[in-house]
Amino acid sequence: MNVIQLHHDLTRIWNNEPGWRGVFSSVSHTTLGKRFMITAAVFFGIGGVLAMLIRAQLATPASAFTGPEVYGQIFTMHGSIMMFLFAIPMLEGFAIYLLPKILGARDLAYPRLTALGWWCYLFGGTIMLLALLGGVAPDAGWFLYPPLSGKEFTPGVNSDVWLLGITFVEISALAAAIEITVTILKFRAANMSLTKMPILAWYLLATAGMMIFGFPPLILGSILLEVERAFGWPFFQPELGGSPLLWQHLFWLFGHPEVYIIFLPAAGALSTIIPVMARTPLIGYGAIVTAVMALAFLSFGLWVHHMFTTGIPHMALGFFSAASVLVAIPTAVQIFAWIGTMWAGRPKFTLPMYYIVGFFVVFVLGGLTGVMLAIVPFDQQVHDTAFVTAHLHYVLVGGFVFPMLAAAYYWMPHVTGRTRVMRVGIAAFWLIFIGFNLTFLQMHLTGLLGMPRRVYTYPVEAGWTLLNLTSSVGAFMQAFGFGLFALDIALQRRLGKPTRRDPWEAETLEWAMPTPPPQYNFASLPTVSSREPLSDNRRIGVDLAAGKGLLGRAIGGRRETLAVDIVTGAPEHVAILPGSSLTPLFTALVFGGFFMSMLLGIYWLAPVFIVGAAVMIWRWVATTGTTHDPGPVDAGNGYYLPTGFAIRGSVGYWGSVLAVAASGTLFASLVFGYFFLWVVAPNWPPPGAFGAYLLEPIIVTAGALLAVVAARLGLRNFDRSRSGAIAAAAGSALAIAGLLAGAIRHLPEPTFHAFAATGWALTGFAVFSCAVGALAQLFVHRRIASGHVIAQRPHELRTAAVWSDYGVGVAVVVAWLLGLSGAAL
Amino acid sequence: MRVADLWWWMLGGSAILSALVFILLLIALRRRGAADNRQPGRTRVWIGWLGLVMPVGVLMVLLAFALWVGQRNLPVGPAAQTVQVTAFNYGWEFCYEDGSCSQGVLRIPAGQPVDLDITATDVIHSLWIPRLAGKMDAIPGQVNRLRIEADAPGTFEAVCAEYCGVGHADHRFVVEAYAAGAPAGRTEAAE
């Protein structure tokens, strides 16, 4: 086979469309990964400028630089930008760019979803920035506690900007999380079993899993608070049976895992880079994987350590304190595994190593103050002081920024194909490292001396002047360091000399491709037999480029990559991916229309955009699949594999399962909220008499049974599938009718009391879930008619059943919950 | 007082632990390692002993100590007095058992335990008298109890610790502890 011809064909198939159109229609993970990272870097710069404004204001006591109104916006936006618009998107970009490359695949599982995620991020971030420029930015702190963020105390749009803008960005995070998970599970090199995955893939798998379960509580909280602000449903108002603490629980149920979501990918980068620099394999692969999974799991049980001063009983605090302390253990396992690896090898002191040492110093100190903060009596003293500000920057900058700087230098030769030019990077390191510690080390003391956080000024007599002044000097030093870093990267891109492939003698597959990488990554796909494919065969990159691997050929314009068995990595099918498309952009615009109409208070317009979104998503999925599949294809190396169209466990199926898991988490959080208010909030039970009702729950149950049974019949026997789909949709519709009838006939107005508000919220959520299920069934009904779904390609029936089963399941729970609650009230 | 002890112990422990990590790191960077690190012994030392056993030991001791300190700080026995505290934008009101109230100044007898029943009328605030006790949030619709005790007569600065809007930085009050025997402690402060 002609290698040059293969390269040309693959380039034609995988490249973005030329010109401006390509900017809008690209779905390539390489392009979008870079876009994510560059956009996140820009937001880091903006967040950094805001940090400089804070430090300028606090440099001297009684400073007249800004007033309290502006200061409130500045620190809120600094925190929100750094967490939501810098850290999360940066790690997404990192994963999106790298993941298929380290796994030996050509793209992610849902290329168009990647693009949708980036557009959502861009639009949500832009809303936040415009608000900042317009002087109406959020100003209630990055955790936006009500009642301060509620309508009464923040009558302007400030809080709406946060709730809507951040939720918009969050959609992109959830999309990325689902995509990352499915990609790791399905798109790997041939024979790359789970235990042969590069360690970074494990870290990203844990991160993505945490996002799937961690983000829904915040999304729910944001929806509830926005609905309270827009329509007066009193979820968080104690006079009407709400509770401000509900927000705190939902926020920190997300907020604590968030910290590990940010840390784990960075730790994954360290686990990748350190062994390469030390020229020896990482010790304790299995122990590290276990530690990472333990961390991911444990971190969901700690959120109350952010609420030690809210009056929760001491024994309960003790439990969360112990759990918080325990997370130090999996972290210690990793720290010592890294040091042990360096101990065993012979570390090269390259530029990434500087930042890695910086990481060790800063992060270890941050971890130790973290353990201190987990101790209840100590936390009750330093909570909400500058001590906490210092701690959180030690862990976030130490645990994320330093490793990412190391990663930037490590992978820049991959992205640009060039080496770095000068020793600028070392100067930048010292400025950042010294500047950082000068800013934040003594800030621990400032906090211990009693300076609260989030104050725009402080009196001279307090005696914090010198401490604050030096902090500000350090901050500006650090800013120069980051400026120098940016300069260094720009110089490398422009002036660096081209490198050879694999300049570090690394172990992972991303170095088995030309640099900068072609859009198709590998001309043919690798087969691995160990965790270190490059050590096994240093010429693997050349072999793959010569077409000696799998799928080293072009069929028409088809974008192909290999899908494997989840556990063993045995080749399973050939996945066929969609090419460039404008659909993601348009879909994001429709979502944006929804968020803007909510933000501007044009509420009648919002439902129009919801319908629009449904239409867009329908058309989106309608372009997948095929009506003509010639059957198993030659994948090379003697493999004859079916295509993804004819497979039961297709990526679409797994994605739906994960989306349902995320949605189920949101639902569980809402049910938790209902009981939380019932048990904890003041002014319960609501005034008036409520009885149980059974008729509507029975109707809902009947609809649910119909939907579940009909979908099963269709799955068993393809001849019945068309009528099965219709019957399942009808069952879902019956459930919707029962839900609405129950709410209308038995629930008071939602503005009357938090009981009614949560009841309506539950109903609304169930109706929405059933509607999605019904649409899924109507969709397969169409697909059977159009010939996409046939007896040999039945998998969309399974996927639709996931959605409709879930919808009616939610409906049954909600119907009985509300139907019986009345009796207990 | 005991919280301060806790801090010094934790600071000392942290200093030792970070010194341990940094010294190991330094040696690891300096020494020229052996070629083969796949012997199980290494993993057992680094991950088993240093990564697992050492932190478990340290943390168990710390937790036990902290729980003990925490329990000792909990209110035991009845308080000499209970004061109703209401925080609002931007002030503090204190109502005493005799029905009188004061704003901006909390008067308590020295040498006696006093319970504060803390709530808020608008947004969340947090009551913090650094030299007397840890923080306790003032949350609308909820009453949180905090026990304080001033060892000797004197004045103590207090601040709001939870961000409550534009007036947050100046949302302060003072505590005046009067000698417990002195009659009608509140009149003397009216000057």
Ligand code: HEM
């Ligand atoms: C680049 C250097 C940075 C400097 C000089 C800096 C400085 C500051 C300062 C002075 C505050 C305000 C503390 C107060 O309210 O009293 C603050 C708050 C905060 N920073 Fe940073 N920061 C930096 C980087 C970061 C990064 C990288 C992150 C996260 C990834 C971050 C996250 C936060 C958060 C979450 C807050 C709390 C905001 C709030 O109170 O609502 N910062 N920072």
Ligand SMILES: [Cu+2]
């Ligand atoms: Cu936390």
Ligand SMILES: [Cu+2]
């Ligand atoms: Cu306040």
